[in-house]
Amino acid sequence: MPKCTVNGIEVEVKDGATVIEAFMKTNESIAHYCWHPGLSVAGVCRMCMVEIEGNPRLQIACNTPVQDGMVVYNNSEKVKEAVEWTLKFHLINHPLDCPICDQAGECGLQEYYMSHGSYDSEMAERKVKKHKVVDLGEKVVLDTERCILCSRCVRFTDEVTKTNELGIFNRGDRSEIGTFENRPLNNKYSLNTVDICPVGALTSKDFRFRQRVWFLKSFETICQGCSAGCNVQAYYNENGFYRVKPVPNEEVNGHWMCDEGRDVYKFANKEHRLVSGIKKEDSGLSHMAPGAAAVQLREDLSDTKKAALVLTGQYTTEEYLKFVDSFTKNYGNEVYHWINNPKTFDDFDGILLRGDKNPNTVGLLRVLEGKGIKSSWADLEEKLNSGQIEHLVVAGPENLAVFPDLEEKVTLFGQAQKLTVLTPVKSKFYESADYQIPMKSFMEKDGTFVNHKGIEQKLGRGPIVVSQALTLLDLSMILDGSDFISVNSASMGGSL
Amino acid sequence: MSIVKKENSLSKWYLPGILKGLGITFRNLIKNLTSRDEMLTLNYPEEKYEYGPRFKGNHVLTVKKDGSLRCTACMLCATNCPADCITIVAAEHDDPSVEKYPINYEIDILRCVFCGFCEEACPVDAIRMGPEWQVPGVNGASFINNISELAYRPSLGGGIKTVLDDEERIKGGI
Ligand code: SF4
Ligand code: SF4
Ligand code: SF4
Ligand code: SF4
Ligand code: FES
Numbered sequence: 001m002p003k004c005t006v007n008g009i010e011v012e013v014k015d016g017a018t019v020i021e022a023f024m025k026t027n028e029s030i031a032h033y034c035w036h037p038g039l040s041v042a043g044v045c046r047m048c049m050v051e052i053e054g055n056p057r058l059q060i061a062c063n064t065p066v067q068d069g070m071v072v073y074n075n076s077e078k079v080k081e082a083v084e085w086t087l088k089f090h091l092i093n094h095p096l097d098c099p100i101c102d103q104a105g106e107c108g109l110q111e112y113y114m115s116h117g118s119y120d121s122e123m124a125e126r127k128v129k130k131h132k133v134v135d136l137g138e139k140v141v142l143d144t145e146r147c148i149l150c151s152r153c154v155r156f157t158d159e160v161t162k163t164n165e166l167g168i169f170n171r172g173d174r175s176e177i178g179t180f181e182n183r184p185l186n187n188k189y190s191l192n193t194v195d196i197c198p199v200g201a202l203t204s205k206d207f208r209f210r211q212r213v214w215f216l217k218s219f220e221t222i223c224q225g226c227s228a229g230c231n232v233q234a235y236y237n238e239n240g241f242y243r244v245k246p247v248p249n250e251e252v253n254g255h256w257m258c259d260e261g262r263d264v265y266k267f268a269n270k271e272h273r274l275v276s277g278i279k280k281e282d283s284g285l286s287h288m289a290p291g292a293a294a295v296q297l298r299e300d301l302s303d304t305k306k307a308a309l310v311l312t313g314q315y316t317t318e319e320y321l322k323f324v325d326s327f328t329k330n331y332g333n334e335v336y337h338w339i340n341n342p343k344t345f346d347d348f349d350g351i352l353l354r355g356d357k358n359p360n361t362v363g364l365l366r367v368l369e370g371k372g373i374k375s376s377w378a379d380l381e382e383k384l385n386s387g388q389i390e391h392l393v394v395a396g397p398e399n400l401a402v403f404p405d406l407e408e409k410v411t412l413f414g415q416a417q418k419l420t421v422l423t424p425v426k427s428k429f430y431e432s433a434d435y436q437i438p439m440k441s442f443m444e445k446d447g448t449f450v451n452h453k454g455i456e457q458k459l460g461r462g463p464i465v466v467s468q469a470l471t472l473l474d475l476s477m478i479l480d481g482s483d484f485i486s487v488n489s490a491s492m493g494g495s496l
Numbered sequence: 497m498s499i500v501k502k503e504n505s506l507s508k509w510y511l512p513g514i515l516k517g518l519g520i521t522f523r524n525l526i527k528n529l530t531s532r533d534e535m536l537t538l539n540y541p542e543e544k545y546e547y548g549p550r551f552k553g554n555h556v557l558t559v560k561k562d563g564s565l566r567c568t569a570c571m572l573c574a575t576n577c578p579a580d581c582i583t584i585v586a587a588e589h590d591d592p593s594v595e596k597y598p599i600n601y602e603i604d605i606l607r608c609v610f611c612g613f614c615e616e617a618c619p620v621d622a623i624r625m626g627p628e629w630q631v632p633g634v635n636g637a638s639f640i641n642n643i644s645e646l647a648y649r650p651s652l653g654g655g656i657k658t659v660l661d662d663e664e665r666i667k668g669g670i
Binding site: 098099100104132133208209210212214215 | 568569570571572575586587588592593595596619620
């Protein structure tokens with residue numbers, strides 16, 4: 001393992017590592033656009049200039065392997081001047097769109113202009129005009145004037161998705177990123193290009209113009225979209241959630257996440273949520289506080305002989321543990337696992353996306369196994385068809401989009417004499433249920449998801465959207481006889 | 497508040513102070529009656545005070561030569577506003593050379609402190625503070641000014657035009 005000295009700090013790196021990786025290891029700042037830890041080295045932006053002792057010329061850090069005993073620094077006047085000039089070249093034809101550019105606030109050009117630039121432009125020539133608002137595909141919009149041709153996006157479609165939709169066309173200062181005829185950028189990971197674009201050239205249609213980034217707060221959590229369990233950063237403000245972006249985790253998702261997963265914030269927003277408990281009465285639906293509905297449910301269940309529980313893989317392990325425990329203790333061992341898409345359940349697309357569209361199937365299976373519950377779906381169907389189940393409690397999904405069988409299943413569940421649906425989101429299919437009790441979404445609670453590999457990951461609790469909604473933990477306390485709802489999820493943390 | 501007390505023998509008596517005060521009152525009464533031009537007060541609302549041209553009164557959203565809003569919905573004014581009283585909803589414009597524009601722009605004028613920071617933040621001279629300052633209204637709702645009020649109220653006569661237009665800007669290579 002070679003050792004080198006970076007700005008006076010000695011650091012040991014892996015064999016074959018480059019100087020920029022040594023910089024990353026020491027947390028010394030180094031300007032860079034084209035280098036990305038998840039992609040190959042291109043060495044085109046020339047921002048990562050460093051001075052190597054014994055070498056008369058400056059070198060780029062991203063494409064220079066560390067040699068044992070190397071002494072490198074990037075804080076000399078020579079390097080600073082070189083970086084400033086490189087930035088000047090990058091900005092020659094830049095449109096300075098910042099006021100209408102979605103990247104403003106998290107833009108590499110703005111950042112380095114403040115840290116390495118702060119010059120007055122010396123360009124007297126006219127700027128080269130290029131294409132603006134180019135529709136690249138279903139999700140991404142391109143502004144070729146803002147592009148600095150770092151080629152990160154091209155390398156991404158080349159190396160990660162291997163779909164090769166993007167390319168650099170033309171030459172010199174007329175070079176532009178673009179797609180080939182009839183081959184739009186429509187792969188399942190296309191929005192990663194927006195994340196890795198260091199400037200505002202690639203923007204996401206979903207997020208475009210909806211909010212300025214500096215108005216958003218964020219927290220880290222786990223994606224709910226499938227059993228891969230990608231680490232994500234969720235962005236929100238007082239009006240709700242706005243976007244999610246991947247957080248690097250070598251073991252789980254590398255640097256990426258899929259486009260589907262970027263939609264999961266939507267159902268957590270208020271407009272999709274069930275906000276009050278609903279009980280079906282002879283006179284119609286009556287709305288009440290979720291806790292009150294849960295207490296009525298408990299009373300209703302207490303004189304039921306045959307109750308059963310259906311669980312989906314969309315809740316946290318802690319919730320399963322406690323809820324299965326109190327349900328079986330109070331109402332018997334009838335617990336079933338609802339698999340939403342058995343045919344495609346084990347699919348894998350070779351990158352991240354899993355066919356199992358539940359974040360915590362493994363957690364659920366572990367809990368059921370731990371409690372010694374072995375039940376089959378066929379059993380449940382048979383019991384429902386023959387009218388053996390008096391009251392069925394369903395811990396329904398929050399991501400309805402991945403439950404294509406929802407309507408069919410709710411009709412099946414309706415064969416029980418009474419049906420209770422626990423759900424964070426509202427759906428017209430639930431209208432026939434006797435009780436609908438609002439649950440918290442994964443954005444609003446603590447807990448653990450276990451991904452397909454068995455890696456346990458903690459959720460990071462964000463702001464509360466529906467403050468009275470329950471978790472399965474709260475509900476199990478109520479079923480166990482308490483009329484109080486735990487402070488834990490009901491009132492802590494900021495609320496929207 | 498600090499009170500300065502003068503301790504002398506006269507101030508112990510009640511009447512001398514009263515008479516002195518009344519003296520000032522009558523002196524000013526006679527002065528105002530005889531030379532009305534020098535009077536400091538105005539008979540508002542019949543008479544109105546002319547403020548200087550840089551007075552920061554009610555906001556105006558400027559328009560381009562074609563009459564559409566100059567504002568690009570960059571939200572820098574909303575960011576800079578210390579009273580947090582500007583609400584903007586941005587949208588994609590059909591014309592790619594405009595790209596972004598506000599479909600809703602509201603200023604809660606009762607919360608505004610008329611500091612002018614919005615005017616200062618705007619990169620495209622889209623918001624100015626005009627000379628008008630009377631804002632009568634009958635209920636709270638009428639104090640939330642929207643685009644039609646801010647840009648096209650009758651007193652602006654069709655809108656205040658900015659100097660530089662997009663077309664000229666693009667032609668000039670900016
Ligand atoms: S890419 Fe960056 S510098 Fe360029 S307009 Fe957008 S925010 Fe401004
Ligand atoms: S679009 Fe963005 S990521 Fe792609 S080359 Fe241009 S600057 Fe780089
Ligand atoms: S004048 Fe000041 S307080 Fe009023 S809208 Fe502008 S920035 Fe806000
Ligand atoms: S700063 Fe100017 S351009 Fe930006 S939103 Fe405000 S008024 Fe519009
Ligand atoms: S980061 Fe090294 S050349 Fe771009």
